[in-house]
Every structure is written in structure tokens, then in C-alpha cells.
Amino acid sequence: xxxxxxxxxxxxxxxxxxxxxxxxxxxxxxxxxxxxxxxxxxxxxxxxxxxxxxxxxxxxxxxxxxxxxxxxxxxxxxxxxxxxxxxxxxxxxxxxxxxxxxxxxxxxxxxxxxxxxxxxxxxxxxxxxxxxxxxxxxxxxxxxxxxxxxxxxxxxxxxxxxxxxxxxxxxxxxxxxxxxxxxxxxxxxxxxxxxxxxxxxxxxxxxxxxxxxxxxxxxxxxxxxxxxxxxxxxxxxxxxxxxxxxxxxxxxxxxxxxxxxxxxxxxxxxxxxxxxxxxx
Amino acid sequence: xxxxxxxxxxxxxxxxxxxxxxxxxxxxxxxxxxxxxxxxxxxxxxxxxxxxxxxxxxxxxxxxxxxxxxxxxxxxxxxxxxxxxxxxxxxxxxxxxxxxxxxxxxxxxxxxxxxxxxxxxxxxxxxxxxxxxxxxxxxxxxxxxxxxxxxxxxxxxxxxxxxxxxxxxxxxxxxxxxxxxxxxxxxxxxxxxxxxxxxxxxxxxxxxxxxxxxxxxxxxxxxxxxxxxxxxxxxxxxxxxxxxxxxxxxxxxxxxxxxxxxxxxxxxxxxxxxxxxxxxxxxxxxxxxxxxxxxxxxxxxxxxxxxxxxxxxxxxx
Numbered sequence: 180x181x182x183x184x185x186x187x188x189x190x191x192x193x194x195x196x197x198x199x200x201x202x203x204x205x206x207x208x209x210x211x212x213x214x215x216x217x218x219x220x221x222x223x224x225x226x227x228x229x230x231x232x233x234x235x236x237x238x239x240x241x242x243x244x245x246x247x248x249x250x251x252x253x254x255x256x257x258x259x260x261x262x263x264x265x266x267x268x269x270x271x272x273x274x275x276x277x278x279x280x281x282x283x284x285x286x287x288x289x290x291x292x293x294x295x296x297x298x299x300x301x302x303x304x305x306x307x308x309x310x311x312x313x314x315x316x317x318x319x320x321x322x323x324x325x326x327x328x329x330x331x332x333x334x335x336x337x338x339x340x341x342x343x344x345x346x347x348x349x350x351x352x353x354x355x356x357x358x359x360x361x362x363x364x365x366x367x368x369x370x371x372x373x374x375x376x377x378x379x380x381x382x383x384x385x386x387x388x389x390x391x392x393x394x395x396x397x398x399x400x401x402x403x404x405x406x407x408x409x410x411x412x413x414x415x416x417x418x419x420x421x422x423x424x425x426x427x428x429x430x431x432x433x434x435x436x437x438x439x440x441x442x443x444x445x446x447x448x449x450x451x452x453x454x455x456x457x458x459x
Numbered sequence: 460x461x462x463x464x465x466x467x468x469x470x471x472x473x474x475x476x477x478x479x480x481x482x483x484x485x486x487x488x489x490x491x492x493x494x495x496x497x498x499x500x501x502x503x504x505x506x507x508x509x510x511x512x513x514x515x516x517x518x519x520x521x522x523x524x525x526x527x528x529x530x531x532x533x534x535x536x537x538x539x540x541x542x543x544x545x546x547x548x549x550x551x552x553x554x555x556x557x558x559x560x561x562x563x564x565x566x567x568x569x570x571x572x573x574x575x576x577x578x579x580x581x582x583x584x585x586x587x588x589x590x591x592x593x594x595x596x597x598x599x600x601x602x603x604x605x606x607x608x609x610x611x612x613x614x615x616x617x618x619x620x621x622x623x624x625x626x627x628x629x630x631x632x633x634x635x636x637x638x639x640x641x642x643x644x645x646x647x648x649x650x651x652x653x654x655x656x657x658x659x660x661x662x663x664x665x666x667x668x669x670x671x672x673x674x675x676x677x678x679x680x681x682x683x684x685x686x687x688x689x690x691x692x693x694x695x696x697x698x699x700x701x702x703x704x705x706x707x708x709x710x711x712x713x714x715x716x717x718x719x720x721x722x723x724x725x726x727x728x729x730x731x732x733x734x735x736x737x738x739x740x741x742x743x744x745x746x747x748x749x750x751x752x753x754x755x756x757x758x759x760x761x762x763x764x765x766x767x768x769x770x771x772x773x774x775x776x
Binding site for chain 1: 477481491600602607611615711717721756
């Protein structure tokens with residue numbers, strides 16, 4: 180484990196990924212932070228006099244069919260993208276860790292039972308399960324978060340299980356067991372901290388995948404509900420005007436892709452570093 | 460031979476158990492729905508007697524276990540009941556919509572293989588070269604574009620460049636097969652794009668890994684040509700991992716087509732699913748969900764079997 184802790188090695192490839200990822204992610208995060216204090220116009224304010232305006236000095240990203248300022252709406256939409264992906268990943272991470280570590284540690288029927296449940300959740304095309312959960316319990320931000328958390332939990336459980344199976348064979352765990360440390364304490368204090376390097380890339384990529392799902396659900400009208408702005412809903416609303424007002428499609432799509440791509444780049448950097456660091 | 464048969468039987472048992480669990484999950488999800496289905500269907504003005512009558516007609520007054528088994532029996536005999544909203548057999552409704560979703564998934568899969576394989580082979584020839592790096596960066600970007608966003612951008616591109624307007628014109632395969640394929644090309648491409656990137660990435664790294672191995676060096680010293688080594692040795696060995704990847708990609712494509720159908724206004728399973736959700740048509744919804752999961756489980760099973768046939772090492776583990 181020393182190699183992981185004292186890993187000062189940074190490959191140039193990973194650095195390039197980090198830089199690109201942080202710039203893209205930074206654009207979205209800064210937009211989000213600014214939106215908390217200030218937006219150029221109110222995101223919900225309609226203006227009949229300025230419908231479907233092309234980008235101009237007053238409205239840098241143009242206006243939509245209700246005369247709402249697209250820049251302001253994008254700024255407020257970034258809030259839901261970040262909030263839902265973060266909360267969903269937190270739920271998936273907690274559930275996945277709670278299921279995956281015992282599965283890997285105890286093995287046998289505990290492992291078989293937990294993995295069977297996880298595998299049968301993974302048998303559904305992910306978006307389908309999330310859509311059904313929202314259909315059953317109603318479309319709201321909270322339900323979307325819980326649905327996505329459940330859908331993604333097996334992914335984290337797998338990472339934890341495999342990592343735990345490797346770590347539990349190490350001498351210091353045997354030592355702790357011989358000393359009479361309780362399994363719960365071993366898992367929480369000795370195994371979990373050493374899973375963090377593996378969980379980190381999984382978490383970052385989970386954020387990106389969750390955003391893919393959330394925006395798709397919002398696009399279908401089963402995610403964030405109007406009048407609140409979200410990238411998915413903005414895209415589905417603007418589809419009818421795609422030929423007369425392409426800026427309505429391009430700017431939300433760009434922000435969405437920036438966020439997802441930024442996260443992918445960072446996870447790629449983490450992965451490269453983990454692989455190269457482990458080899459040394 | 461013992462080990463081989465044992466492996467397949469074990470996989471088959473796993474398949475059956477998973478299907479049973481999937482059916483339990485689907486049934487449970489639709490049994491804990493808040494609200495009284497019969498009351499929702501008849502509206503608030505209906506009398507208590509009417510509601511009770513409908514409830515017994517739908518079989519909602521029977522115990523939960525009995526309902527589960529009658530539902531399971533129906534769904535396994537492709538007779539999963541009658542849709543509330545359409546007043547039609549659920550199996551028939553799904554069969555009507557299937558050509559769109561399956562056709563789109565199949566075309567997307569063909570695109571993924573036709574585009575990602577040659578690109579991966581070319582890219583892996585000299586890793587780190589400019590062409591390889593450009594492919595990798597484009598791959599990352601494509602991977603981050605959700606299929607429905609790609610659809611919108613493709614529509615924008617197609618309409619502004621070629622003034623092609625194909626959105627919403629669906630042609631039945633029985634009318635005009637080429638028209639049917641034609642109207643599915645753009646949506647299939649949108650679904651395929653991120654998956655092309657994914658398949659490219661895995662295949663490329665797998666080929667690079669294989670090319671660095673000892674047997675390739677030996678073959679080279681024996682005087683085999685690069686092409687022969689590639690076709691005879693490197694690709695079959697990289698194929699094993701790509702069978703697994705392809706089954707994952709297929710399940711993703713199926714999920715992606717559910718949304719993309721909406722963008723292109725195609726009458727497939729995705730639109731049926733959405734209308735079932737908005738009308739709270741649970742027999743239809745549970746039918747679609749179960750059959751889609753069924754297809755996915757079957758795909759994973761087939762890919763396991765296929766991988767074991769092509770690579771004996773797997774079934775010996």
C-alpha cells in the first residue's frame with residue numbers, strides 16, 4: 180500500500196488529461212457558482228418583444244421562443260446538472276460500498292446473494308430502470324436522484340468487491356484478524372481507506388454517466404420539471420425551432436458536453452496515473 | 460468435454476435464476492405503486508361497486524403471490540395481458556413496435572463494427588502517431604455526447620448542409636425495405652457514435668497489448684507478414700474481450716434507442732414506453748420492461764457462451 184500512498188509519479192499523458200478536464204469542468208462549475216449570485220436576466224422572465232433573438236450584445240446566447248434569455252437559463256440549468264449528479268453518485272457510492280465490501284470480505288453465500296441482486300439490476304438497460312422508477316413514484320428531482328443512485332449502486336459494489344478480495348489477502352488484514360479486531364471495524368478502518376484510489380475514477384465517471392442519464396430523462400420530460408431549467412428540457416423545447424434558432428440547441432448541448440467530457444478526461448487521467456503508479 | 464458441458468449448464472442455471480429475479484423485481488416494482496389502479500382508471504366519480512367490479516375483472520383482488528404467478532405465466536407464454544390504455548394484447552402491441560427498435564439497434568451495431576474495427580487496427584499499427592492521437596481525441600469527444608444530443612446536432616447538420624428532412628417519416632419494412640433502412644440510418648448513426656468510440660478504445664488497447672506479446676514476436680521472426688499475424692493471431696485474441704464489450708454495447712444501444720426514437724418521432728418501443736408511463740398503463744409497462752430485460756439477459760448469456768467457445772481458457776477457470 181506504500182506504493183499507492185507515496186505515489187508522486189505523474190505521467191505527462193495524465194497531466195494533459197487533467198488540464199483539459201479541469202478547464203472544461205471549470206467552465207461549468209464557474210457558471211454554476213456565478214449563477215448562485217447573479218444571472219443577467221431572471222431565467223424565468225418572459226419577454227414577448229424579444230422572442231427568438233439571435234445572439235447579440237444584450238443576449239450573448241440569444242433568446243428562446245418565450246423571449247427568455249438563454250444564457251441565464253443555461254446558468255440556472257447547470258445547478259441541477261451538478262446537484263443531481265453529485266447527490267446521485269453519493270447515494271450510489273454509499274449503497275455500493277455497504278454492499279460491495281461485505282460481499283468481497285465474507286465471500287460465500289453473502290457474496291453470491293449480493294452479486295446476484297446487483298447483476299439482476301444491471302440486466303435492465305440502465306435508463307429503462309430509472310425511467311420506470313420515476314414512472315412509478317412520480318417525476319421529481321428527489322425521485323430522479325434516488326432512481327439513478329439505485330441504478331448505479333451495482334457498479335460501485337463491483338469495484339469495492341474486487342478491491343476487497345485483493346486487500347483481504349494482505350498480511351496486515353490477517354494480522355488484524357488474529358488480534359481479534361471485529362470484521363466491521365476491519366472493513367471500515369482498514370479496507371475502505373485503501374479502496375479510495377480505485378473508487379475515485381469510478382466516482383468521477385459515475386458523475387458523467389449519471390449526467391448522461393439525467394439529461395436524457397429531462398429531455399423525455401421525466402426529470403427536472405418545468406419551469407425549472409435543465410439542459411435536457413431546454414434541448415427538447417428547442418427542437419421545434421432547430422432550423423430558425425440553432426443557438427437554442429447549440430449552447431445547452433455545448434455546456435452538457437463540456438461537463439461530461441471534463442469528467443471523462445479527469446477520470447482518464449486518474450486511471451492512467453493509477454495504472455502507471457502501480458507498475459513502478 | 461465434462462468441463463465444457465458443466466460450464467454451459469452452470470451458465471444456463473445462472474440465466475434462469477437471473478430471469479426469475481428480474482421477473483420478481485419487475486413485479487415488485489409494479490405492485491408497490493401508490494394508488495388504486497381501478498380507481499385511477501374509472502376516475503373519482505365512479506361508485507364503490509363499479510371500482511370493485513373492475514378490480515375483480517383485472518384480478519387485483521387476488522392475493523399477491525397468485526397474481527405474481529399468473530403474471531409470470533402470462534409473460535412467459537407471450538400473453539402478458541391487456542393494455543389498459545390501448546385495450547389490446549400487450550404482446551401484439553410490442554410486436555408491432557419491435558421492427559423500429561430492433562432495426563435501429565441492428566443497424567447501429569453494424570455501424571459500430573464496420574467503423575471501429577478498421578479504425579482500431581489502423582490506429583494500433585503505430586500507437587502515438589498523429590493519426591492515432593487524433594482518433595483518440597475524437598473518440599473521447601464522441602464518447603461524451605449523449606445520443607439524443609448527437610441526434611439533434613445531426614439533424615441540424617443534415618438540414619443546413621443537404622436540406623435533408625427525414626424527421627418523422629417512418630416507412631414500414633413491408634412497404635419499402637430500403638425506405639425503412641433509409642429512415643433509420645440517421646438515428647442509428649446517432650446511437651452508434653459514442654459506442655463506436657467505446658469499441659475503438661477497447662479494441663485499440665487490446666490490439667496494442669497483443670502485439671507486444673511474445674507469440675507475435677516469434678511469428679514475426681518466423682517471417683510471417685504483418686497482415687497474417689494480425690488476421691490469424693492478434694484479432695482472434697483481441698476478439699474475446701470484444702465479445703463481452705459488444706454485449707454491453709448492444710444493451711446500451713437498446714437503451715439509447717428508447718430516447719432517440721423520441722427525437723426522430725419514430726414509432727418504436729421507446730414511444731410505447733413513454734405513452735405507457737404517461738397513461739399509467741402498468742400491464743403494458745411491465746411487459747415492455749420485462750421483455751427488454753429478457754433480451755439483455757439473453758445477450759449476456761449468448762456472449763458468455765460465445766466467448767467460452769472461442770477461448771477455451773475461460774471455461775477452465
